[in-house]
Amino acid sequence: MRLLRKCECRYTLNQSLETCNYCNHAFRTAYPPKFSPHDKYAEYRRRMKKEAKKRGVL
Numbered sequence: 001m002r003l004l005r006k007c008e009c010r011y012t013l014n015q016s017l018e019t020c021n022y023c024n025h026a027f028r029t030a031y032p033p034k035f036s037p038h039d040k041y042a043e044y045r046r047r048m049k050k051e052a053k054k055r056g057v058l
């Protein structure tokens, strides 16, 4: 799996680059956290959706 990384201005798949030639910031892994800490009801919603699907509501 190729690692997508980002700086302040762009994304890159070039693993040999440590810092951006344009903004001079270091590249960091670009993957966001799987679940947003702000969306604390996401798990609840997913469960409801799954339940609804099982019952043929959706």
Ligand SMILES: [Zn+2]
Pocket: 007, 008, 009, 010, 020, 021, 022, 023, 024, 025
């Ligand atoms: Zn940059």
